[in-house]
């Protein structure tokens with residue numbers, strides 16, 4: 001499939017007014033996307049667990065308007081107008097306009113909220129862009145009822161990617177690959193695809209407890225961080241490593257090899273942050289408590305043999321990953337030893353989930 005296949009031919013149906021509602025989850029990358037080319041094309045393939053509880057819920061109301069000069073929308077966050085979110089949505093609409101020719105024909109009201117606490121330091125761009133993309137595809141399907149499910153989901157992921165790269169992995173569950181990889185059939189730089197290999201039982205209901213270390217605004221956005229991979233001294237080697245790690249984690253996921261999984265996931269998290277520290281200008285997003293938590297996890301794993309590990313996204317929070325079978329022990333450990341490193345003792349319990357859900 002190429003970008004051209006995602007530009008619709010004439011629509012067969014007409015609708016004037018209505019609304020849709022979708023929830024879309026966050027996702028946590030196991031092999032990280034860090035570095036991109038023009039038009040949101042990733043520099044390397046990535047793979048993620050789709051989450052279940054951290055979600056954005058978005059209602060999109062549409063009404064045909066008289067004029068067709070420009071995109072018009074109202075934006076509500078938690079029921080209130082939210083001016084600060086508008087530029088991101090405007091940019092998204094501009095990027096997707098060529099693929100959704102109906103956009104200028106309607107006035108939209110976007111009403112959105114998250115299930116996770118406000119300013120928890122959890123990025124809502126992945127779930128937010130995914131939920132909006134699903135709604136827009138619902139409208140396109142009204143205009144073209146012959147659309148297949150396959151096209152619907154692929155194009156939703158494609159649109160979400162244009163909003164925020166990692167958002168393309170928030171459409172489907174439960175393990176998603178984004179970016180062309182020699183060993184993943186159907187993989188594409190244009191959209192995320194569900195991992196088609198067997199996922200061993202141990203990984204099917206994997207837990208992700210997100211420790212909220214720092215809820216403040218990040219000093220360096222992901223978009224700026226990606227940009228710093230241009231001309232980065234280790235970039236090419238890093239991109240090649242991501243291909244190798246994706247092959248290795250694919251095998252671990254299929255075989256249920258938790259210890260190989262842990263080695264890849266933790267190395268990926270630290271490599272991501274190493275890329276930040278070796279960018280020019282360089283920066284550090286981890287906080288002292290991030291390192292405290294990592295060291296405690298390593299000690300606990302060594303002392304008990306319980307297969308718990310961590311990963312990080314572009315921030316200070318720590319995602320603690322573990323099989324469901326050891327959930328009681330790990331939650332006991334988190335409460336006893338890690339809570340003191342969390343801001344206001346806060347953490348969020350999540351787990352592998354199934355992807356976006358329609359609520360209409």
Ligand code: DP6
Nearest residue numbers: 029032033164165166222223313314
């Ligand atoms: C560290 O998807 O937030 O979480 O495409 O610029 O919106 P943009 O970046 P974004 O980057 C996410 C980076 C990451 C790793 C990952 O999710 O793979």
